[in-house]
Amino acid sequence: MLRIAVPNKGSLSEPAAQMLAEAGYRQRRDGRELVLVDAENDVEFFFLRPRDIAVYVGHGTVDAGITGRDLLVDSGVEAIEHRALGFARSRFHFAAPPASISRVEDLAGTRIATSYKVLVEKYLAERGIEAAEVIRLDGAIESTVQLGVADAVADVVETGSTLRAAGLSVFGDVLLTSEAVLIRPVGEIRPGFDVLDRRIQGVLTAREYVLMDYNIPLERVARAVDVTPGLESPTVSPLRESGWAAVRVMVRRSASHRIMDELYEIGARGILVTKIHATRL
Numbered sequence: 001m002l003r004i005a006v007p008n009k010g011s012l013s014e015p016a017a018q019m020l021a022e023a024g025y026r027q028r029r030d031g032r033e034l035v036l037v038d039a040e041n042d043v044e045f046f047f048l049r050p051r052d053i054a055v056y057v058g059h060g061t062v063d064a065g066i067t068g069r070d071l072l073v074d075s076g077v078e079a080i081e082h083r084a085l086g087f088a089r090s091r092f093h094f095a096a097p098p099a100s101i102s103r104v105e106d107l108a109g110t111r112i113a114t115s116y117k118v119l120v121e122k123y124l125a126e127r128g129i130e131a132a133e134v135i136r137l138d139g140a141i142e143s144t145v146q147l148g149v150a151d152a153v154a155d156v157v158e159t160g161s162t163l164r165a166a167g168l169s170v171f172g173d174v175l176l177t178s179e180a181v182l183i184r185p186v187g188e189i190r191p192g193f194d195v196l197d198r199r200i201q202g203v204l205t206a207r208e209y210v211l212m213d214y215n216i217p218l219e220r221v222a223r224a225v226d227v228t229p230g231l232e233s234p235t236v237s238p239l240r241e242s243g244w245a246a247v248r249v250m251v252r253r254s255a256s257h258r259i260m261d262e263l264y265e266i267g268a269r270g271i272l273v274t275k276i277h278a279t280r281l
């Protein structure tokens with residue numbers, strides 16, 4: 001039975017549960033359940049703190065896990081980032097009151113508050129910058145400057161509104177671009193992992209693509225297919241009315257309206273877009 005670690009709390013937990021549900025796995029009914037056996041799919045889910053998941057996977061205690069790339073890096077543990085999952089996207093940045101610090105070099109001799117101490121210390125060490133102290137705190141990092149605990153912070157930024165509300169501005173490079181990731185232990189892939197991965201890949205494709213159907217005069221099929229080449233090759237079938245073909249093809253959801261406009265211009269009619277629920281490509 002494949003053992004999978006899943007975030008039990010925080011920003012990662014709800015979208016991870018949603019993704020696994022779309023992949024056909026059983027869901028826990030109660031947020032306090034710690035273990036869930038899905039015998040039908042031959043997997044066992046362990047609901048753990050997102051920060052600890054990299055450690056369990058790194059030590060090989062579980063066969064797979066979902067966590068944040070930033071948490072994996074900060075754990076200092078070796079595990080393989082097998083696949084990016086497209087949610088909990090964030091950037092990791094330094095920030096300070098704009099009048100005080102605006103360059104990474106100015107961090108020398110300052111106190112920096114963060115929940116990601118390993119990540120920050122590694123970044124500073126690589127640049128030969130010696131902070132007075134890197135203070136590790138659990139959350140609400142943006143408040144530390146106002147509270148007089150730190151001179152600057154290093155934290156997760158999504159929209160930037162938390163930083164703005166605290167009167168802080170980012171400076172320097174993005175230290176890390178993060179999102180939720182599927183991770184696995186170093187070494188041989190555990191039995192059953194490929195099935196989990198294919199199911200997740202299926203969900204990602206179903207989210208990214210839609211199915212497009214349209215009718216088109218035969219002499220314009222080639223032009224239309226140039227606009228919608230599909231992943232491999234579009235299905236082109238004859239319509240009952242002679243001189244017309246029906247085309248079925250996958251297109252990126254984000255481009256679907258632009259593509260419909262183009263197809264219409266070429267002469268396509270009856271253009272339909274349908275949501276894809278699941279895929280195995």
Ligand SMILES: Nc1ncnc2c1ncn2[C@@H]1O[C@H](COP(=O)(O)OP(=O)(O)OP(=O)(O)O)[C@@H](O)[C@H]1O
Nearest residue numbers: 009010011050068069070088089090139156158178
């Ligand atoms: N506002 C946000 N937008 C996008 N991703 C976020 C946001 N806050 C945290 N994350 C990401 O979620 C993961 C952190 O999850 P974690 O559960 O530790 O923190 P959290 O979501 O802040 O939860 P909490 O603060 O309630 O403990 C990291 O990968 C981080 O980059």
Ligand SMILES: O=P(O)(O)OC[C@H]1O[C@H](OP(=O)(O)OP(=O)(O)O)[C@H](O)[C@@H]1O
Nearest residue numbers: 139140141156157158159160161162163
């Ligand atoms: O750029 P924004 O869209 O404002 O999002 C970023 C904020 O969201 C998270 O905080 P969370 O709400 O999890 O609180 P925490 O600081 O206690 O973890 C993160 O730690 C940042 O503080």
Ligand SMILES: [Mg+2]
Nearest residue numbers: 010011139140
């Ligand atoms: Mg948080």
